[in-house]
Amino acid sequence: MILGVIPARFASTRFPGKPLADIGGKTMIQRVYEQAVLSKQLQKVVVATDDQRIYAHVRMFGGEVMLTRADHPSGTDRCAEVAEQYPDARFILNIQGDEPFIQPEQIDLLALTLIEQTQTGIATLAKKIEQVEALDNPNIVKVVVSQTGEALYFSRYAIPFLRGAAPENRLGQHTFYKHIGLYGFQRETLQRITALSPTPLERAESLEQLRWLEHGFRIAVRFTEMETIGVDTPEDLKKLVF
Secondary structure, three states: OEEEEEEEOOOOOOOOOHHHOEEOOEEHHHHHHHHHOOOOOOOEEEEEEOOHHHHHHHHHOOOOEEEOOOOOOOHHHHHHHHHHOOOOOOEEEEEOOOOOOOOHHHHHHHHHHHHHOOOOEEEEEEEEOOOHHHHOOOOOOEEEEOOOOEEEEEEOOOOOOOOOOOHHHHHHHOOOEEEEEEEEEEHHHHHHHOOOOOOHHHHHHOOOHHHHHHOOOEEEEEEOOOOOOOOOOHHHHHOOOO
């Protein structure tokens, strides 16, 4: 079984109550859930939250939801707790609760990558960056990918640094990739990474996937042409157009 989990917490530092924010007449968490259940590869989709307001709201619109512990340090840990309740789930997908435009086809691509690339244990997606402004936006995480299709590094900074290139000309001289915040795990791998302690690179960039790389885990990366828009702040919400 392939299980999709949508972590959703109310106490966001930059945007408290973000999962319940209204986007064109529906909450963000409802939009993410409705996109996820359209996936052809997922057999189950569950919202994972520690907040009674989010729990009640998901129940209200007919979604599946589970109350998890409040002390989880990351969404990945919340996914692992949900996975414990589904022992037949061989693969677990962490679907970010602040990506209201995530496409079912992207979820399917990630799931199929997990099935095909069993030697890595972790998979994620990336998209070519088209706008130069995105390079210097720390809320847009960049990823460098090896020739064999695995992640070398993730950063909030524009990597690689192009020596001698004018900032406005960088996209013409190199292909940069935006990381799509969608992860897939083999069950055993998920259990192992959630037992790891935070690492220096993770603390520096505030990116939990760097912990996995620092501990030697391999992350398969597949490319998508579809754009996604993550909502990190109330200002991001104002930019959304329906």
